[in-house]
Amino acid sequence: MKVILPVAGKGTRLRPHTHSKAKSLxxxxxxxxxxxxxxxxxxxxxxxxxxxxxxxxEQIQQFVARQLPQLPCRFIVQQQRCGPAHAIGLAxxxxxAGDDLLIVFNDTIFETDLRAISQLCADAxxxxxxxxxxxxxxxxxxxxxxxxxxxxxxxxxTPVSRLAQVGLFYLKDGARFMAALAESIAADERVKGExxxxxxxxxxxRQGARFRAPLIDAWLDCGTPQALxxxxxxxxxxxxxxxxxxxxxxxxxxxxxxxxxxLRDSIIGPNVSxxxxxxVERSILRDCILNxxxxxxxxxxxxxxxxxxxxxxxxxxxxxxxxxSLVIMQE
Numbered sequence: 001m002k003v004i005l006p007v008a009g010k011g012t013r014l015r016p017h018t019h020s021k022a023k024s025l026x027x028x029x030x031x032x033x034x035x036x037x038x039x040x041x042x043x044x045x046x047x048x049x050x051x052x053x054x055x056x057x058e059q060i061q062q063f064v065a066r067q068l069p070q071l072p073c074r075f076i077v078q079q080q081r082c083g084p085a086h087a088i089g090l091a092x093x094x095x096x097a098g099d100d101l102l103i104v105f106n107d108t109i110f111e112t113d114l115r116a117i118s119q120l121c122a123d124a125x126x127x128x129x130x131x132x133x134x135x136x137x138x139x140x141x142x143x144x145x146x147x148x149x150x151x152x153x154x155x156x157x158t159p160v161s162r163l164a165q166v167g168l169f170y171l172k173d174g175a176r177f178m179a180a181l182a183e184s185i186a187a188d189e190r191v192k193g194e195x196x197x198x199x200x201x202x203x204x205x206r207q208g209a210r211f212r213a214p215l216i217d218a219w220l221d222c223g224t225p226q227a228l229x230x231x232x233x234x235x236x237x238x239x240x241x242x243x244x245x246x247x248x249x250x251x252x253x254x255x256x257x258x259x260x261x262x263l264r265d266s267i268i269g270p271n272v273s274x275x276x277x278x279x280v281e282r283s284i285l286r287d288c289i290l291n292x293x294x295x296x297x298x299x300x301x302x303x304x305x306x307x308x309x310x311x312x313x314x315x316x317x318x319x320x321x322x323x324x325s326l327v328i329m330q331e
Contacts (some may be wrong), residue, residue, distance in 0.1 A: 002095060003102045003172060006087045007034065007080045008054035013224045019309050022056040024106040025063060026228065027291050029235035030256040030273050033105040033222045034060070036235070038068060044102070049073045050091045054081075057129025087183055092178040093201075101174030103197075105167030108231050109231060117170055124148070125209040126177070128201065129168040131219045139164035139200060144187035152198040155190065159268040166219045169197070179210045180204050224307045229231045230287055233271035244274065252286075 007024045014023050025033040031039075038049075053060055053075050076090050085255050086102060095101060102114075112129065121216055123125055128149060130142050141161040143151035151237045171177040181200045189199040203212060220234055221227035236254035244261030251257075252269030260276035267284045274280065277293035291308045298314040306312065 001044055001046050001049050001100050001102060002050060002091075003041060003044070003104060004050045004052065004088055004091050005037070005104050005106060006052040006078075006084055007060055007106050008052055008057075008081075008087055009287050013179075014222075014228070017225070017305065020307075022053075022059050023222075024067075025059060026222065027273065027275055027289060028109075028222060028228055028232045029239045030258060030275070032242065033061070033106060033109065034063070035067065037104060037106060038071070040110060040112075041102075041104070041111075041114065044117075045100075046102075047072065048094065050094055051075045052078050052087045052090055054078055081194075083190070083196055085195035085197050085200055086185065087176065088197070089181045089185060089195075089274075092182065095178050097173040097175050097190070097310075099174040101171040101177060103169040103171075107221070107223045108167055108224060109215050109220040109235070110168055111168060112214075112216040112283075116214075118210060120214050121170060121172055124212045125204070126201075126211045127170040128211050129166050129216050130163040130213040131166050131216055132162050133164045134162070136164065137164045144213060145301065147212060149201070149205065149213055152202060154196075154198065163213050163215075164219075165198075166216055168216070177204065180207070193254060201305075226303075229271075229287055229289065231303060232273055233287065236271055236273065236321050244276075244278075 007022060014026060017026055025032045028259055049071055049199050051060060051073060055227045057075055058077045058078055064071060064073055076095060078087050078090060130143055133139060137155055140152060140154045141156060142149045142163040142165060143153060143161045180203045184200045184203055185195055185279045196209055205298045220231040222231055236256055240254035240256050242251065242257050243259040244257035244263065246263040248265050249263045250267045254271060255269040257263065258274060258276040261274045261278045266280050266282060269286065270286045275292045276291045280289045280296045282298050283296050286302045288301055290306050293309045295311040
């Protein structure tokens with residue numbers, strides 16, 4: 001199996017955190033988004049990982065070489081931004097006859113058992129993983145008949161389907177898929193000026209291919225700061241750890257404190273991730289992500305995301321308050 005990972009893109013919704021790093025290298029629950037995704041691919045027998053990168057691709061290449069040197073990888077640079085289907089098509093030369101193919105987009109972290117692919121695809125040509133959603137108007141959805149996809153609708157006005165596509169696709173015949181993708185681009189099948197995957201899949205369906213839409217267990221968005229914090233809280237339920245040093249602290253789980261982090265005289269949690277090298281003193285944190293080498297003193301923070309080497313220093317307040325008082329402090 002070959003795996004294509006389109007990791008290009010500026011991640012504008014995650015700014016300012018993506019001004020200096022690729023969006024797949026943003027931290028959540030003690031790891032980068034990319035690490036969470038790659039961990040979920042480990043049950044598969046992958047012969048090569050094909051990363052589609054942009055001008056920040058060197059960051060990703062260095063990160064993979066440092067953290068996951070055992071992975072058989074190839075990095076392909078997307079020079080022009082012409083949409084996700086165009087990006088995936090850049091890997092066509094690496095897909096040979098007989099290769100099956102998994103495409104994984106990096107905006108979300110999925111939860112599903114990929115070992116079930118063979119069983120799910122026994123009587124189909126591919127899988128377009130889905131999740132049933134209420135706000136179907138925000139997504140591209142799969143329309144089913146007798147268990148197979150017969151149509152795809154982008155952001156429908158009426159509830160023709162609630163099965164949102166989650167950016168995880170399996171193709172039993174990777175070479176056939178790439179041929180259809182090339183045909184779609186040659187026919188200039190653009191949506192708002194860019195090339196997307198649904199026209200490619202619909203071309204294959206018209207040619208007789210059959211696709212199922214298996215449901216995943218969870219679809220964890222990492223595309224905005226608020227979504228990243230929510231995903232952090234979800235992942236910490238099974239990824240909490242205390243590998244750093246804590247002096248005179250109260251830890252309210254779940255928390256993840258990396259080795260090399262130091263906490264003093266603080267209340268940490270719930271739902272807090274602290275990266276290596278961070279120092280937190282005399283502070284209260286809830287629902288926060290602190291990246292590498294953050295320095296935090298005399299702070300009360302909630303729903304906060306701090307990038308690498310941020311220094312945030314506050315002043316402790318002195319108060320003399322009598323019985324039965326109500327003090328409301330707002331900025």
